[in-house]
Amino acid sequence: MLYNKTIAFLGAGSMAEAMISGLVKSGEIPAEQIIATNRSNQERLTALESNYGIKGVKRENLQFDQIDIFILAMKPKDVDNALNDIKSHIKPNQLILSVLAGITTSYLEQNLHKGQQVVRVMPNTSSTIGESATAISPGHETADENVKLTKILLECIGEVYKIEEKDMDIFTGLAGSGPAYFYYLMEHMEQQGVLAGLNIETTRQIIAQTIVGAAKMIQKQDKTPTVLRENVTSPNGTTAAGLDALDENGGGIAISKAVEHAAKRSKEISEQIQESLLVGSLK
Numbered sequence: 001m002l003y004n005k006t007i008a009f010l011g012a013g014s015m016a017e018a019m020i021s022g023l024v025k026s027g028e029i030p031a032e033q034i035i036a037t038n039r040s041n042q043e044r045l046t047a048l049e050s051n052y053g054i055k056g057v058k059r060e061n062l063q064f065d066q067i068d069i070f071i072l073a074m075k076p077k078d079v080d081n082a083l084n085d086i087k088s089h090i091k092p093n094q095l096i097l098s099v100l101a102g103i104t105t106s107y108l109e110q111n112l113h114k115g116q117q118v119v120r121v122m123p124n125t126s127s128t129i130g131e132s133a134t135a136i137s138p139g140h141e142t143a144d145e146n147v148k149l150t151k152i153l154l155e156c157i158g159e160v161y162k163i164e165e166k167d168m169d170i171f172t173g174l175a176g177s178g179p180a181y182f183y184y185l186m187e188h189m190e191q192q193g194v195l196a197g198l199n200i201e202t203t204r205q206i207i208a209q210t211i212v213g214a215a216k217m218i219q220k221q222d223k224t225p226t227v228l229r230e231n232v233t234s235p236n237g238t239t240a241a242g243l244d245a246l247d248e249n250g251g252g253i254a255i256s257k258a259v260e261h262a263a264k265r266s267k268e269i270s271e272q273i274q275e276s277l278l279v280g281s282l283k
């Protein structure tokens with residue numbers, strides 16, 4: 001289904017690169033059928049070409065009629081310019097995927113053609129190695145075969161969850177932004193390892209393996225995080241001391257707030273774009 005498709009990323013930043021890397025590594029789609037374009041950064045396109053074997057194409061040289069799937073991958077504040085730019089070149093039956101946080105399918109539909117095939121997508125940067133947790137929510141007019149095609153494409157970069165669009169904000173707070181919380185946690189754990197005299201590279205690998213192990217326990221065993229946490233925690237032992245410190249310092253609340261605020265920001269972006277306030281708020 002993917003082999004003869006041509007895919008163009010409009011936006012060639014971090015998220016586009018993560019997806020390109022995962023797609024190329026999957027081997028499910030030939031690299032030369034993946035195109036990336038941006039506003040002006042030619043050096044960036046050249047780097048993507050040489051690193052992944054894809055085609056970096058200047059916007060003015062993009063042949064819209066030869067592209068099956070467009071992936072919008074610019075910042076939300078740039079979406080209006082991008083939609084204005086592409087509208088006159090695309091047809092309603094061309095599939096538009098958008099990875100933009102907070103930009104709704106209704107907004108995309110209002111600003112493209114009647115009947116435009118759109119799917120809102122929320123991947124994360126673990127797409128790079130085929131380990132994303134990606135959500136999809138199709139637009140109101142999107143044909144089932146295009147939803148299926150989207151799912152097949154995104155399964156090349158990890159697990160795919162079809163969700164209702166009202167749940168996209170919380171999904172973004174959990175999984176789109178989620179890797180950053182774990183990196184933040186790792187940064188702080190790493191500092192302590194180094195402070196205690198461990199080598200930084202060794203510390204990093206120890207922490208990474210600890211996180212991988214904990215995540216795989218959830219995936220492979222039918223046990224809740226609460227039960228697994230209790231299994232680690234001996235009465236009056238080391239873990240109890242660590243967890244007490246987390247509680248005393250608001251660790252649990254901080255994690256809840258991180259997810260809540262990220263989801264809230266996603267919702268806020270949706271509201272601001274409708275009121276045309278986004279460009280000012282996200283310079």
Ligand SMILES: NC(=O)C1=CN([C@@H]2O[C@H](COP(=O)(O)OP(=O)(O)OC[C@H]3O[C@@H](n4cnc5c(N)ncnc54)[C@H](OP(=O)(O)O)[C@@H]3O)[C@@H](O)[C@H]2O)C=CC1
Nearest residue numbers: 011012013014015038039040041074075076078082100101
């Ligand atoms: N980073 C992440 O972890 C995730 C990001 N997202 C979403 O992905 C999107 C991109 O984020 P990210 O990659 O971090 O951003 P970056 O700033 O790294 O990249 C943005 C890219 O968009 C390009 N661009 C801007 N305007 C246009 C346009 N009109 N046409 C074509 N290209 C354009 C820029 O080109 P130039 O350099 O030439 O200006 C640049 O290549 C955001 O909407 C974000 O919400 C979603 C999930 C996770």
Ligand SMILES: O=C(O)[C@@H]1CCC=N1
Nearest residue numbers: 100101172176177178
């Ligand atoms: O920070 C952001 O807005 C984007 C969306 C999800 C992850 N990064």
